[in-house]
Amino acid sequence: MTLALAVFLASAVESVEALTIVVAAGVSRGWRSALEGAAIAVAVLIVLVAALGPALVYLVPIDVLRAVVGTLLLVFGLQWLRKAVLRSAGLQAKHDEDAIFKKHVDALAPDGGPPEGGATASKRGTGSKRGTGSKRDATGFAVAFKGTFLEGLEVAIIVLGLGGGNHQLGVAAAAAGAAVLVIAGTGVVVARQLAGVPENAMKIAVGLMLVSFGTFWTGEGLGVGWPGSDLAVPVLVGTYAAVTWLLVRLLRASARKSPQARETLHAR
Amino acid sequence: MQGEKPLIERWLVAFGKFWWDFLVGDTPELLIGVLVAIGVVALLVRAASLNSVAVVSFPALVIVLLAASLSRARQAKR
Numbered sequence: 001m002t003l004a005l006a007v008f009l010a011s012a013v014e015s016v017e018a019l020t021i022v023v024a025a026g027v028s029r030g031w032r033s034a035l036e037g038a039a040i041a042v043a044v045l046i047v048l049v050a051a052l053g054p055a056l057v058y059l060v061p062i063d064v065l066r067a068v069v070g071t072l073l074l075v076f077g078l079q080w081l082r083k084a085v086l087r088s089a090g091l092q093a094k095h096d097e098d099a100i101f102k103k104h105v106d107a108l109a110p111d112g113g114p115p116e117g118g119a120t121a122s123k124r125g126t127g128s129k130r131g132t133g134s135k136r137d138a139t140g141f142a143v144a145f146k147g148t149f150l151e152g153l154e155v156a157i158i159v160l161g162l163g164g165g166n167h168q169l170g171v172a173a174a175a176a177g178a179a180v181l182v183i184a185g186t187g188v189v190v191a192r193q194l195a196g197v198p199e200n201a202m203k204i205a206v207g208l209m210l211v212s213f214g215t216f217w218t219g220e221g222l223g224v225g226w227p228g229s230d231l232a233v234p235v236l237v238g239t240y241a242a243v244t245w246l247l248v249r250l251l252r253a254s255a256r257k258s259p260q261a262r263e264t265l266h267a268r
Numbered sequence: 269m270q271g272e273k274p275l276i277e278r279w280l281v282a283f284g285k286f287w288w289d290f291l292v293g294d295t296p297e298l299l300i301g302v303l304v305a306i307g308v309v310a311l312l313v314r315a316a317s318l319n320s321v322a323v324v325s326f327p328a329l330v331i332v333l334l335a336a337s338l339s340r341a342r343q344a345k346r
Contacts, residue, residue, distance in 0.1 A: 067306075071302060071303075071306060072291075074302050074330070075291055075298055075299050075302050076290070076291075078295075078298045078302070078330070078333065078334055078337070079293065079295055079298060081334060082295065082298070082334060082337050082338060082341070085334075085338060086338065086341055091341065091342060091345050092341075150286075153286070154290075157290075211330060211334075215326055215327055215330055218306060218309075218326075219309065219322070219323075219326055222306065222309055222310050222313055222314070222322075223310075223313045223314060224309065224313055224319060224322050224323060224326065225319050225323075226323060227323065232323075236327060239327060239331075240327070240330075240331070243331050243334070243335075244334075247334070247335060247338060251338060251342060254342065
């Protein structure tokens, strides 16, 4: 259950980032190419997971797999957690999907500048007719493919890591698929309100789970006998969550004393 | 198209760059720290047979590592 939730949240966060790029490509260069690029990227990722997953699970000894996968999850999880804590404490600007959307739309406009009516107007569907084009556009396809593939590759690594390390590849793949469907479905309805997704809170939750599973599996791979076996995972999650909460509070208090960090806090 | 690198070379470079960004990025201390922590835990479990010490020290090392990396980021912001 914890594993499925971790994969679901991680996949949801990455899907939001991919969706931002796909919507920007669709609005700027036409939906057909953007959707084709995203769909082909998803298909390639599914083939990758299907090809590598069973090979990992059945050919690599479980202790080696857990040590390697656990190390990857630990490093990746610590990176997520660090960034999310810095954002929560106001020491780093929050991930602004609206700003990223505008940047992509402006960059994708054929003349290099913003499309007619600007990115915001295009987002509302009142700007350029490029957003309704049905012809194939190589740039729109490439940007949507690359954005979806790179964000999806991180999901694939998490699915292979969490699923493969515990011989629950099917559960992990299903959780990732559900997250992609939920975000894609939500995107259809509220594609213009991506900034409303509580991404940082999700990032902290995912970071905590990745670090916890990473610690647990790396330990198992090294021969550590965890008290209570699998029950050690929720204990690790709780311990890391308490420490994270404390670190956010300490950093936030310290950030109030720094002029540069105060600006970041006030800008939010 | 003179000077353009072969496709396979570009793919290899992109593949290497992805893993470098994925594992190292702008926080090399996290990768190094995790590897050191793994080394310490491996020594405790395999060489010294101190399982209970490893159970406590592994999460503790991870917490110290996170706090140190955040402190480094905090210093950089000053």
